[in-house]
Amino acid sequence: MNMKISPIALVTTAALLLGGCMVGPDYHRVQVPVPARFKPLPGWTLATPSAEAPKGDWWTVFNDPLINQLEPSVSVSNQTVRQDYANYQAALADVETARSSLFPTLGVSSSTTRQRTAGSTGAVTNSGALEGSASWSIDLWGEVRRTVEENKATAQASEATLANATLSEQTALATAIIELRTSDANIALLQKNRSVLPGVPAGTDQSGRHRHRHALGRDHRQNPAGKRPIQPYRPWRGPRPVRACHRGPGGQKSGRPHR
Template identity: 65%
Template sequence: MTMKISIERLGPRRMATLAVATLALFNAGCMVGPDYHRPQVRVPATYSELPGWTQAEPNASAPKGNWWTAFNDPLIDELEPLVVVSNQTVRADYANYQEALAEVRAAHASLFPTIGATGSATRERAGSGSVSSAGTLVNSAAARVVNSGSLEGNVSWAPDLWGQVRRTVEENAATAQSSEATLANATLSEQVALATAIIELRTTDANIDLLEKTVDAYQHYLDVVTEQDRAGTIAPSDVITARSQLNTAKSDLIALGVARAQYAHAIAVLVGKNPEELEVAHSAAMPALPSVPVGVPSTLLERRPDIAAAERKMAAQNAAIGVAVSAYYPEISLSGAAGFTQSPLSGLLKIANYVWSLGGSASETLFDGGLRSADVDAAKAAYDATVANYRGTVLGAFQNVEDDLSGLRILAEQADVLDAAVRDADRGAEIAFNEYQAGTVDYTTVATAQATQLSTRQTALNVQESRLLHAASLFGDLGGGWSTDELHDPRHPAAPAAAAAGSVQGGATSAGSGEEKVQ
């Protein structure tokens, strides 16, 4: 079936209306390739570590953007907001997201005609004079200078009859959303890393306090043993044992300075500062152990940015199949030009000098040795890979949450046992020293009791640290209050600006000059 449209008798206004209608008609054409549907994944009804948990907590109690405030630590509260604007990993992902938004705009531009204008002007000398045998110009009055010129507008357009451009826009838009989710995931990961580093630094400070008290106690024991040695009431080996015990504790205390410096340096880098710019003051207070509302497993699919990124990659690759399929269909392009040309130049814009042209072309590949078929098969295989990656990401997310919940549950039981163990170790060390002073036991018994006391207290502190680290990890594994509702659609003009405003605002860093000291 062939359709012809006669344009010779149409005026300029009707021709413009016809052009707009034709543009809308072509861009509303079919789109080849499969439409995207999110693949189903098996989601458990409950977490195995939460028996009887069947309903999510109300949204008001779910962790929001500032999830770190649950630790009630002033250093965490002060530094966490800097991650989004100063962390270099976040800034790199932000730049990648901006690049993806630009790719969407570039693809979207192909839906519209390309309009251009050209103009030219020429000045030349033309004459009909002749030259004599002596080489002189004869009849030079006939020579003249001519000015000529042209002004022309041109339009070219390849209508998206088969949806190749729209599938490309769809692919790039999904890729941009994946980049946006990757940015959110990088931000959350770096925020969790900062909370982890601060918890480890606080634990190191608590260990330092514990060893300082231990050194003071061991110094007192050594003084007592030294006085008894001068009185000749004990064996000289007791002094050596007490002194060795004291020096070992001092050595352990000094060694903690290395770990503390490394944690402080890591904290500075995570907030975009040079290590020498940030000095973290010693604190004896440990962060509070937060209570984390978990909800049902199905909410994890909406709250994990890495899951959203994997899902958007599926959508992008599904659209890529349509782009590959569109290569089977002919490529059609239209062109037109209109303008004025005149020689001489005077009177160029008169209607008598008006010229125009319309044209069209179509091309179709008849044989390519199976290239297009291979491209389609490759796109489908790549889509299958993204489906497997998405389902693997979901499974990994459930594993992460279950690991955190089991860790919190088991460590809570261990902490209860260790509380009793610490009390017994303290009492045992006190009794052993009293018995030594009474002369009923040797100093080896005292040293053993004191070593048990220190080891038990350090174990209890390490368990407290592990519980805090599992809580921080759980916040991250639950998405930190993020939601897929925060993803913008870059196909809408306002989306890129809104997305950029919600991400790295202004790109400003918070690293100042000089040294900053924080609590």
Template identity: 65%
Template sequence: MVGKPAVEPIGGKRMSTILLRNALAVALATVLGGCMVGPDYRRPDVTVPAQYKELPGWAAATPADDTPKGDWWVAFNDPLLDELEPQVVVSNQTVAKSYANYQAAVAEVQVARSALFPTLGISGSASKQRSAAGNAGSGVEHLHPISTAGSLEGNVSWAPDLWGKVRRTVEENKATAQASQATLANATLSEQTALATAVIDLRVTDANIDLLQKTVDAYTAYLRVVDNQGKAGTVAPSDVITARTQLENAQSKLIALGVSRAQYVHAIAVLVGKNPEELDIPHNARLPTLPQVPAGVPTTLLQRRPDIAVAERQMASANAAIGVAVAAYYPSISLSAADGFSQSPLAGLLHVANHVWSLGADVSETVFDAGARHGQVAAARADYEAAVANYRGTVLAAFQNVEDDLSGIRILAQQAQVLDAAVKDATRGSQIAFNEYNAGTVDYTTAAVAQATQLSTEQEALSVQQQRLLDAVSLIGDTGGGWSADALGHAPVALSRNGVR
């Protein structure tokens, strides 16, 4: 209750109700027709190329409806990816953290929006007391009867958003929530591409293990031949040592691959939210299929990359923050009203004669603050300019990422063709060198060099296959993985039992 209660008859109660309604109606009309200080948001222009530099020499145009959408990993035709990728959304802890941050940002929007509406409350009190009375010096006191008192009161308070400060705050928080939602999408995509990368690395490691096992078997057979010839005295002892050393080096490399394989399995387990000991992946040297990934046109990145959406929404939030800072220059108004009953003794509290009411209004304006508001506005504008620079830098980096991916895919395809021929030649050369060694026309060093060349060429070809697959994953991630900024504002709003969605 504001001010001293005024006791009125029934006509006064009606008058207070009329005054309260009129005050609220006038304030509401003022708010609805009021202005919002600060600049309205418009997305800054960025320079977007008409097409990617690498695209003309890379591949023929592909229809846009072939662009990866949703479960983009199915294009790699790997059952392990199909099994594990959906678990990233549910169990990955990085994704769960981003989802919780998004939920908090959504709640902040609700908090900010609540300031647009009046606050209603109700309060009541009751007390019981008894006092003593008597003549001074007589030593005789008498107790008054017990008295009771009470009150019951409803109150309302409201600060009309005359200059749009609250609405700008809602706008700022809403943009921040959308940025958090895009951050969630970006975290999900990043963890999904990390999982695809780890699975590809694991498959290549298994293929390398098979390659080295085949090499160890071949070197074992070579050593048996050379050792028999050494015992017969037809070759120098150094040939036997060379053959044995070559075998032992291959065996060492084969054993070392076990460490890499274990680490990839552990990384995969963590990405799907499991303890490393919970996941066991059988050996499988079959590499994923290399998909055809259409890059689209550069302008689609502005809608399809969640990190760009994050930067753009951060710009919108910073722009709204300018309006919040500018609103501090204008006076603030708050209205309050109370209506209720107060009575002592308590009996008959709700009688008309005990009715009390009050109306109040507060107006405040800062006259001098030594430049504090000016500094806050300047800081908000500087934050916006920083957000603009971050947005444009993010767009430029996105174009660079895609160009790098396209370059890698195009150039590595050419290298793969050359290496396929080199593997055939190296395999044939190794067979010829060993046959010549058996014929006694060359020493074993020549045969050993040819065999080492075959192994290194096969490993390099496998490495190029690996990098082509990784570039395809990177291109899918760098073009948004099928995500679209149209999804902003439509994310789920509840956690499942195990995590997100």
């Protein structure tokens, strides 16, 4: 009994078999034996990184109206975040472009022509053309599918980069505002302390303030009950000039300076 195999069936079978072949092996993450818990530190567990996950409105814990007002604008107005967002959108577009190569490509083109013949009649003729094309490159060796996988991994990395950049810029903004609040509080505290000290003018230098605090503490130690009034601050005018005198044989001072 002779069996005849149709050429169409043979070609179809070969295409299906070759379609299952792909260029290169599949990627598998290297398995490293890691314990679920660490014996020396029973409270520690394995981390589950999720860099691409949104972090939420974490800045609301500070309860600062200025931080709550400015933080949402980071993802819109910050140039670094906008650049990373554009890179992420480009990576998604690359995935769709690579995936489109798995499907047939269809093309349609048309053209029209209108012309008038020379002569006494001057007849006008119209003509048109409609053309169509179709092409399909079968991904026998899996090149297109590997490209799609590569672009997906790149898009995932771009998404994580965008999330980390957004969190970094939001943290920088919150840190700057908190440092500003701290500086304002320190300035207010220094101004309050200066107003408490009596007799210290606004333009007193640093050395004068130190001497006044020293004199104030000495007066309080000598008179803790506060019976004697505190002397006002007098600026220091420098050391007094000392004149060395020469003594004569009889012990009397002479006007000659001592050399």
